[in-house]
Amino acid sequence: MPNKRGRPHEDVASGEARALLAKELRRLDAYSFWVMPTQPDLPGDLIVAGTTGVFLIAACGREGHLSPGRRPTVGDAAVRVRPLRTAAKRLGGRLSQAAVYASVEPMVVVTHASAGPPTSVSGVRFLHVRDLVRDLTGRTGALSRGRAQRAARVLGMELAGDRSRHFSASG
Numbered sequence: 001m002p003n004k005r006g007r008p009h010e011d012v013a014s015g016e017a018r019a020l021l022a023k024e025l026r027r028l029d030a031y032s033f034w035v036m037p038t039q040p041d042l043p044g045d046l047i048v049a050g051t052t053g054v055f056l057i058a059a060c061g062r063e064g065h066l067s068p069g070r071r072p073t074v075g076d077a078a079v080r081v082r083p084l085r086t087a088a089k090r091l092g093g094r095l096s097q098a099a100v101y102a103s104v105e106p107m108v109v110v111t112h113a114s115a116g117p118p119t120s121v122s123g124v125r126f127l128h129v130r131d132l133v134r135d136l137t138g139r140t141g142a143l144s145r146g147r148a149q150r151a152a153r154v155l156g157m158e159l160a161g162d163r164s165r166h167f168s169a170s171g
Contacts, residue, residue, distance in 0.1 A: 017060060033148070034159070035047070036152065036155060036157040038087075044056045044057055048136065051141050051148050052136055052137065053105060053136075056084060056107065057109055060108055060113070062074040085106050087106070088103075088104040094154060094155070100150050102143055102151055105125060106124045107124065108127075109128070118131050
C-alpha cells in the first residue's frame, strides 16, 4: 500500500532503510554521480544522476525474502511498482524537455530482506543495497559528465558553483 508520498512500499524501518541507502550511495564517485532526494510529490526516496544513467530509487526496509516475480513481494507484502515506473517516466520527460534525453530507471533497493542477484521485473530493477554501487558503476557510460550534471540540475540539485563564480561581471 503506498504511503502519503505514493511510495510503492510502506514499512516500519523506512527511515533506517533510507539511511542505509544514503550511506551506500556515498561510496559513488562524487565527480561522476550526483545524489538528491525526490520531491515530496514523487514516490521513491532518492534520485541518482550519473555518467551511467539516471535512477529513481525507493528503499525498502521490510524483512523477509525478495521475490521479484510477476507481482513482486518482500516478505509477504506486495511491492507496488506502477507508481515508481510512472514517476520515472515523468522525470524522463522533464529531462527531455531540457534536452538531456536520458531515460530514468526505477529501482527498489531492499536493505533488510534477503535477495538474489539484481533483476528487472516490469521495468523496475530489484536489488539488495550491497549490490547497488556495483550495479550503478558497472554499466556502460550513458551520459557524459556534463550531461549528467545537467540532469542533476534539471532534477533540482544545486551544484557547487551554481550561485557563485570565480569572477565578477562588474568591475
